[in-house]
Amino acid sequence: xxxxxxxxxxxxxxxLFAAGTLLFFVIRGFxxxxxxxxxxxxxxxxxxxxxxxxxxxxxxxxxETCHADVxxxxxxxxxxxxxxxxxxxxxxxxxxxxxxxxxxxxxxxxCVRCHAASAARPKDFPQVDAEQHAGGVACQTCHQPHSPxxxxxxxxxx
Amino acid sequence: MTITRRQLxxxxxxAAVAWESVLAGTPEASPNYTMTEHWWSMLIDIPKCIGCGxxxxxxxxxxxxxxxxxRTWVERYHVxxxxxxxxxxxxxxxxxxxxxxxxxxxxKYFFVPKLCNQCADSPCTxxxxxxxxxxxxxxVVLVDQKYCLGCAYCVQACPYGCRYIHPQKKVADKCTxxxxxxxxxxxxxxxxxCPTGARQLADLKNPxxxxxxxxxxxxxxxxxxxxxxGAKVFYNALDGSVR
Numbered sequence: 515x516x517x518x519x520x521x522x523x524x525x526x527x528x529x530l531f532a533a534g535t536l537l538f539f540v541i542r543g544f545x546x547x548x549x550x551x552x553x554x555x556x557x558x559x560x561x562x563x564x565x566x567x568x569x570x571x572x573x574x575x576x577x578e579t580c581h582a583d584v585x586x587x588x589x590x591x592x593x594x595x596x597x598x599x600x601x602x603x604x605x606x607x608x609x610x611x612x613x614x615x616x617x618x619x620x621x622x623x624x625c626v627r628c629h630a631a632s633a634a635r636p637k638d639f640p641q642v643d644a645e646q647h648a649g650g651v652a653c654q655t656c657h658q659p660h661s662p663x664x665x666x667x668x669x670x671x672x
Numbered sequence: 673m674t675i676t677r678r679q680l681x682x683x684x685x686x687a688a689v690a691w692e693s694v695l696a697g698t699p700e701a702s703p704n705y706t707m708t709e710h711w712w713s714m715l716i717d718i719p720k721c722i723g724c725g726x727x728x729x730x731x732x733x734x735x736x737x738x739x740x741x742x743r744t745w746v747e748r749y750h751v752x753x754x755x756x757x758x759x760x761x762x763x764x765x766x767x768x769x770x771x772x773x774x775x776x777x778x779x780k781y782f783f784v785p786k787l788c789n790q791c792a793d794s795p796c797t798x799x800x801x802x803x804x805x806x807x808x809x810x811x812v813v814l815v816d817q818k819y820c821l822g823c824a825y826c827v828q829a830c831p832y833g834c835r836y837i838h839p840q841k842k843v844a845d846k847c848t849x850x851x852x853x854x855x856x857x858x859x860x861x862x863x864x865x866c867p868t869g870a871r872q873l874a875d876l877k878n879p880x881x882x883x884x885x886x887x888x889x890x891x892x893x894x895x896x897x898x899x900x901x902g903a904k905v906f907y908n909a910l911d912g913s914v915r
Binding site (some may be wrong): 539550560561563564571573575593595597607630635 | 805
């Protein structure tokens with residue numbers, strides 16, 4: 515009764531297959547990141563990595579925690595809905611360390627960026643031809659940027 | 673100390689599992705934020721956009737966008753009465769420094785800010801061969817830059833031209849809807865810097881978000897709706913000439 519007299523070949527083949535399979539799973543364990551497939555066909559940990567990037571714009575809420583006076587002056591005027599950093603630029607570093615001086619924006623370039631007259635802008639948006647309107651006089655001579663209507667209270671000096 | 677073949681075979685898988693957990697590291701804990709409770713989108717109110725370019729500059733400052741590339745940009749349309757289907761579109765430096773003054777002319781002008789549409793059924797995530805780009809459980813299309821090969825399939829797949837290959841990192845890069853900000857409870861840099869409120873970050877899963885009332889009462893459209901991308905950047909008063 516020697517039907518499987520050469521069964522050794524099969525056993526060796528099976529062992530080789532088992533070893534190969536094991537090797538596949540070992541390598542797979544090394545190369546597939548642990549969080550892959552946590553939420554879908556991607557590395558779940560990537561979400562937390564992207565969320566951990568540092569911020570540059572501190573956000574309106576942060577500005578108002580210290581500069582309540584400016585926020586107050588701004589609240590009644592035409593610029594009430596304009597966030598601080600829309601004109602002053604990204605200031606998260608200044609928010610972290612108030613000793614870093616953010617400097618003052620250059621109104622000569624700043625105001626006309628939004629208010630220079632152009633047929634392309636919405637008709638109801640206030641626009642001026644700066645040269646004709648002021649003839650080279652700086653905007654803040656008449657308009658306080660934080661509350662630009664003429665005669666409005668100053669928006670603080672900070 | 674010598675290790676027998678048998679011991680080695682037992683130790684190898686154990687070592688593999690241990691090494692795997694070392695590689696995975698510990699993800700940053702984010703309290704008070706459950707991803708499945710949000711579904712982020714953006715509202716763009718075209719009649720409010722004045723073309724100042726604040727959003728473009730803010731995006732570059734917040735996200736270190738390389739020169740000559742844009743995660744968001746602004747286009748100015750000039751649609752003349754005699755040819756509605758062939759508008760004149762300009763976007764000098766992505767609108768970064770605003771636009772040249774336009775003289776009163778026939779036809780109409782308007783500005784269209786553009787950014788990643790955060791598609792719910794995004795073509796870019798579908799073509800990625802390695803799973804390096806995906807839509808997060810809170811609805812933001814992101815790129816895993818450690819996993820990206822830089823094959824640029826996604827750059828070709830995006831119907832809105834919102835992706836590019838980062839010239840230094842050589843991987844795909846795009847608008848993340850300032851994911852690092854919205855996870856901290858802040859709005860995006862472009863919304864923060866927009867002086868007129870033409871851009872509004874919105875959470876479609878938040879029943880108290882003003883977006884719901886806005887979508888109900890205004891004529892709102894997405895870009896290229898025929899592509900069925902499930903775009904989540906909604907444009908108010910979008911002109912038919914915009915592509």
